[in-house]
Amino acid sequence: xxxxxxxxxxxxxxxxxxxxxxxxxxxxxxxxxxxxxxxxxxxxxxxxxxxxxxxxxxxxxxxxxxxxxxxxxxxxxxxxxxxxxxxxxxxxxxxxxxxxxxxxxxxxxxxxxxxxxxxxxxxxxxxxxxxxxxxxxxxxxxxxxxxxxxxxxxxxxxxxxxxxxxxxxxxxxxxxxxxxxxxxxxxxxxxxxxxxxxxxxxxxxxxxxxxxxxxxxxxxxxxxxxxxxxxxxxxxxxxxxxxxxxxxxxxxxxxxxxxxxxxxxxxxxxxxxxxxxxxxxxxxxxxxxxxxxxxxxxxxxxxxxxxxxxxxxxxxxxxxxxxxxxxxxx
Amino acid sequence: xxxxxxxxxxxxxxxxxxxxxxxxxxxxxxxxxxxxxxxxxxxxxxxxxxxxxxxxxxxxxxxxxxxxxxxxxxxxxxxxxxxxxxxxxxxxxxxxxxxxxxxxxxxxxxxxxxxxxxxxxxxxxxxxxxxxxxxxxxxxxxxxxxxxxxxxxxxxxxxxxxxxxxxxxxxxxxxxxxxxxxxxxxxxxxxxxxxxxxxxxxxxxxxxxxxxxxxxxxxxxxxxxxxxxxxxxxxxxxxxxxxxxxxxxxxxxxxxxxxxxxxxxxxxxxxxxxxxxxxxxxxxxxxxxxxxxxxxxxxxxxxxxxxxxxxxxxxxxxxxxxxxxxxxxx
Numbered sequence: 001x002x003x004x005x006x007x008x009x010x011x012x013x014x015x016x017x018x019x020x021x022x023x024x025x026x027x028x029x030x031x032x033x034x035x036x037x038x039x040x041x042x043x044x045x046x047x048x049x050x051x052x053x054x055x056x057x058x059x060x061x062x063x064x065x066x067x068x069x070x071x072x073x074x075x076x077x078x079x080x081x082x083x084x085x086x087x088x089x090x091x092x093x094x095x096x097x098x099x100x101x102x103x104x105x106x107x108x109x110x111x112x113x114x115x116x117x118x119x120x121x122x123x124x125x126x127x128x129x130x131x132x133x134x135x136x137x138x139x140x141x142x143x144x145x146x147x148x149x150x151x152x153x154x155x156x157x158x159x160x161x162x163x164x165x166x167x168x169x170x171x172x173x174x175x176x177x178x179x180x181x182x183x184x185x186x187x188x189x190x191x192x193x194x195x196x197x198x199x200x201x202x203x204x205x206x207x208x209x210x211x212x213x214x215x216x217x218x219x220x221x222x223x224x225x226x227x228x229x230x231x232x233x234x235x236x237x238x239x240x241x242x243x244x245x246x247x248x249x250x251x252x253x254x255x256x257x258x259x260x261x262x263x264x265x266x267x268x269x270x271x272x273x274x275x276x277x278x279x280x281x282x283x284x285x286x287x288x289x290x291x292x293x294x295x296x297x298x299x300x301x302x303x304x305x306x307x308x309x310x311x312x313x314x315x316x317x318x319x320x321x322x323x324x325x326x327x328x329x330x
Numbered sequence: 331x332x333x334x335x336x337x338x339x340x341x342x343x344x345x346x347x348x349x350x351x352x353x354x355x356x357x358x359x360x361x362x363x364x365x366x367x368x369x370x371x372x373x374x375x376x377x378x379x380x381x382x383x384x385x386x387x388x389x390x391x392x393x394x395x396x397x398x399x400x401x402x403x404x405x406x407x408x409x410x411x412x413x414x415x416x417x418x419x420x421x422x423x424x425x426x427x428x429x430x431x432x433x434x435x436x437x438x439x440x441x442x443x444x445x446x447x448x449x450x451x452x453x454x455x456x457x458x459x460x461x462x463x464x465x466x467x468x469x470x471x472x473x474x475x476x477x478x479x480x481x482x483x484x485x486x487x488x489x490x491x492x493x494x495x496x497x498x499x500x501x502x503x504x505x506x507x508x509x510x511x512x513x514x515x516x517x518x519x520x521x522x523x524x525x526x527x528x529x530x531x532x533x534x535x536x537x538x539x540x541x542x543x544x545x546x547x548x549x550x551x552x553x554x555x556x557x558x559x560x561x562x563x564x565x566x567x568x569x570x571x572x573x574x575x576x577x578x579x580x581x582x583x584x585x586x587x588x589x590x591x592x593x594x595x596x597x598x599x600x601x602x603x604x605x606x607x608x609x610x611x612x613x614x615x616x617x618x619x620x621x622x623x624x625x626x627x628x629x630x631x632x633x634x635x636x637x638x639x640x641x642x643x644x645x646x647x648x649x650x651x652x653x654x655x656x657x658x659x660x
Contacts, residue, residue, distance in 0.1 A: 218558035218562070218583070221551055221554065222555050228547055228551065229546070253548070255589070255590075256592075259590070260583050261586065262586075264586075266600075266603035273596035273599065
């Protein structure tokens, strides 16, 4: 039996603009998906994911039956199956064990579909655990690449490399086009995440930004302004004694530019203001927007407490920068 | 006795950026300040302004006594006195009647200090009424210029020509640097104003934007993006059958860029979302921000009703585009 875990992530800066070649800085956070894999005697794959939704689900496929046995709505199962099926395929390929049967158990404390990279964390941890269980240890670059291929397939070619790379490597990461690298010497970042319990439609949000950008030169300039802001943020992050107040100011600015591009939401703005007025250094939506999560920079209890009492905030939690990335659990 | 009235205004586009030479489009709205002026036999000036605040005030100065008689807090009286004293001085100068005594009565249904140009409307109406009462009719350009000089003096050189020009001319106005002109053939604009009952500190907000702009190239780009957006908005406004949905989209974008520049507020964002979710074409803060008013484009009852029930919105009212500007009341 092998257990691996991998962290979720927030976007400190740059979501949406990254689609157009601008840099972005996702950061791994100390909220993890844990995947337990045990080799079976047959060639079947059995997945148990009690924690992935409130109700949990169990699904089995492979072997003689083509149709999976399931006890939850189809689209959710299809998505989860897609990610785990892909992870199993990658691990089997890496281990050159195409018919290996596996029992897989998934636990996660990353809210699903909320822009925190839950699927990437599950895929990264699953490939890592399954490959190890089948006798192969993948290098991090190779693991990140295989995890990306899974997300790429499941998300119809729309996946970003940022999520899987960040979840594999941990820490603060810089992505721009095909260039991806960990940022060195980043100090502690005291994040708080606020979650409205919902999620935006990523495809629709990305399409909305594209339409604005294609149509209006000032919207294209806004996308570029985000890129310029990311450059400054990256410099601040890597200096000694990162000035949290200046970083927070850039987060606030980034949130405004994202609002201009039409991807904020009433619930997100409401949480952002609650955090700022509670004394946070800064706050912004993270991910595609339209609902989901905000990320806050705050080293006091203020923002977390304020969010706990903010109508529309379903959950708020501290989540420091995770510097480990994927790891084998003892 | 002479009665003149002049309208308040909202910024459809461009506040803050206009400080840096970008264009802006203020629009006069059908909310007016009315000033009644009657010549006195002596050289005193007596002002009655019951409507200017909830409590109203009366103040008299000139004649033998240097110290004004007053019954309200000093700073408010000083500001109001400054505007009306300046208006009287301009009217006396225009009429070549330096010692003319006047009884002045001010009524206004424009919320004070809320970014709706209440002081400009009072000054414009007061100069117009006082000059007429003293036997002189000022041309509109001359009136706007004299009103600007009053605001310029009272506001320590920080006043924009936009407010006094817009209040004098009426309609939608384009201002850029020293260039000011009415936009022709603008159709009806169904505005709704939401007011949070407060006001931001204009000087502090302008200084905050300046600091961001001086410090960060992306903030300077954001200011420029507002200017580019105003150009597009101006073009839409002057076409036949102004597409309200496109105009509203530009208002939303403008609001986001202003948010990025740090001049929105929790109450303003809350009202903006309430209006948008109620089906408005668009909504944005108007004026300096930090509190005060939002302007909404909506031809249904939706936004007004939603704002009536939005916590933090103290007052919401319809105010169509005013095309008259200053006028003598019968």
